[in-house]
Amino acid sequence: MTGGEYGDEFADALALVNGTAPAGRHSGPADRPHGAPGGAAARCSDTSPAGGSGPDRPAGPRNGDDTAQGATAPGGTPPPGPATRSSGHRATPWSVARQRAERAVHEPPGPGTAGLVDALGRTLAAPLTALTDLPPFDTSAMDGWAVAGPGPWRVEGTPADDAGTGPDLGILAGHATTAALPDGHALAIATGARIPAGATAVLRSEHGEVLELPDGRARLYAPRPVPPGQDIRPRGQECRTGDHLLPAGTPVTPAVLGLAAAAGYDELSVHPRPRVEVLVLGDELLRSGLPEDGRIRDALGPMLVPWLRALGADAPAPRHLGDDADALHDALAGSTADLIVTTGGTASGPVDHVHPALQRLGAELLVDGVAVRPGHPMLLARLAPRRYLVGLPGNPLAAVSGLLTLAEPLLRTLAARCPAAPYRVPLAAAVQGHPRDTRLVPVAYHDDDRYGLMAAPLRFHGPAMLRGIAAADAMAVVPPRGAERGTEVELLELPWPAGWSAGRPSPGAPYDPAAPCGGIA
Structure with a gap:
């Protein structure tokens, strides 16, 4: 676990009790949609509004003195620097942190x-x-007869049956045709087969009737005229x-x-797929069995590796290092991965070794703390020109927050993918906000008679909880001071199909804040 999460949560709760963090409709979007990435990803369309925040430009107004002195504008964040913290350290706004992660990579690996x-x-x-x-030649869209001109037609074969047998199967898929079909003739043909020269249409087998003539010949009749080109997929x-x-x-x-x-x-x-290495920190973590003697199960190792793979990365099994400062330093120094993801150790406790290890390696901190709950102790560092580290908090949902805030946009740029356009959906219920920070809240999609598709906030969304995110379709980006029912919020969709989890509530189920599981009755 990381230090600092629970203390800050207590302070937040105290602020709510004192009335300094009222819920209510936010007058405007506090978190602008993240802009298009720089470097190679600039090929993608720019979704950021004019005047949006850049990776080194804090949100809000700036003046010439701030720029000249390198000071931080009100509500802004200091520029990236060495892996050390000053006494006046301030967390980076959530949207700015996302932009920095997205733009940290100047060029993805070569193709x-x-x-x-x-x-x-x-x-x-x-x-x-x-x-x-495509198709490379005219093909039949149906089983039936290729016909030439208006009917009735002299039949030169019978339609292929399910068993693929018969005295004359006509033209089958994959078989070349050489002879042209004379006018007034019909030839049995299978779906996907090449249309013979001279054919003007295909008559479906269920629409035609073959009658035997006294002279032993057969004639094909259609109940209505067959328009030219019917059921033919033309070349190209x-x-x-x-x-x-x-x-x-x-x-x-x-x-x-x-x-x-x-x-x-x-x-x-x-x-190439970005190569990611996951380092799980913490002596208190068990890799199997039930919690015992003050130790708990590692939930992050089993979760992060498949999550990173779903984001398009190559990620082997995680390495468990415990709370060993030298082991962490050696692992960071010896890794050749494009991205290292650590869990825990990003705060300032006695066994939080990530910052000291980065300082020993001369790493550059691009993001050191984000104004988001849960997960504010997350960080992003550049270890080398093409090697990065994302430090996630140790609490499970806080780690998910860090994964979506920093790792996902960085991996997207490493993989040279274009960002998806920001997606906004109205909330199915009011969400209490933090006085200053953005909140990421698990939500499930919900159909409403008035609003249509809505995002229903789920219960069990504390920093150490996974029950809510396990039933979620997305994470809602809730601005400071909260949002009321019906307010549109940005969604961070999860990298798997909506409702794939067996535990996801029915989309049409009514929202009930008192429901025992997930807030859906």
């Missing part, structure tokens, strides 16, 4: 090539353009050779792999 299977989860380093027409219907399919910066999903394969690719130009 390479990967086979389709290995490209999954990476980011396109070059636009995906079609290497062929989806794209033509050279068409721009997807831009650089697109994450490679399974659907992208399918499109790339259909468009003729065997390998893709992609950025």
Whole structure:
């Protein structure tokens, strides 16, 4: 656990009791949506408002004297510096911290090539353009008959059945056709098969009727005229050779792999996955079994590694270092990962060794404390030109807050991904605010007759709790002083499908603050 979390939470509670932190509708957005990243990620569209805060520009007005002397503007934050804290240290505003993490990487690692299977989860380093027409030739969209001209038609084959048997199956998918179909003739054809020359349409098998003639020939009849082009997928219907399919910066999903394969690719130009190492600190943590003798289970190691992988990183199993200052220093000095994530040890207690270790290594602190609850003791440091460290608090939900605030935007830039546009949804219930800091609150999506999709705040959102986030779809960004029901707030969506957890409440369930689990009845 980190020092400082519980003391500050007590101070916050005291402020609420004294009436200095009233809840209510906030008059304006205290946290501006984070802007587009610098460096390579500047290719992405800029979503920051004019005059927004930059990585070294605190939110709020500045004057010439502040700039000249390097002082901090009211409500702002000092610029990055060595890994030491001054007596006047002030936490970085949440939105500014996100911007600094996003812009810390000037250029992502250079691109390479990967086979389709290995490209999954990476980011396109070059636009995906079609290497062929799709479809590459006119194809049948249905099982039935390829017909030439108006009917009735002389039948030259019977439609393929489910068993794939019959005296004459006509044209099957994957079979080339050479002979042209004469006018007034029909030929059985399967879905996906190449349309023969001369064919004007496809008559579905369920819409045609074949009658045997006395001379042994068969004739195909249709109940209504068949318009030209019916149920034919023309060549190039989806794209033509050279068409721009997807831009650089697109994450490679399974659907992208399918499109790339259909468009003729065997390998893709992609950025490498960021390499992340997780160091779990704390002598009090058990790796198995039940809590005992004052020790508790490590919840962060099992959670962070798959979470980081969901964000597109290569992350091996975590390393457990305990509260050993020398072991931490050696691990940081010897790591070759693009990003090191530590858990705990970011405050100023007797066994909080992250700051001293960073100072010994000559690291540059980019963010040292963030004005957000939970998780304000988080930090971001640059260990080397292309190596970074994100220090997460030791409390589980506080660590999630740090992961979303600092690690996610940094990893996004390392992977050369474009940021998603800020997403705002009205709250299903009022949320009490902190007097000064942003709050990140777990929420579940909820359908409302008046507002439509809403974000329902979940219970169990203390710094040491995971029950709320385990049932959540997103984290709501609640400005200082709180927000009332119906107020639109920015959401940080989790990197997995909404409602994937078996514990997630039904989307249509009514919101009930007194409900025993998650605030959804």
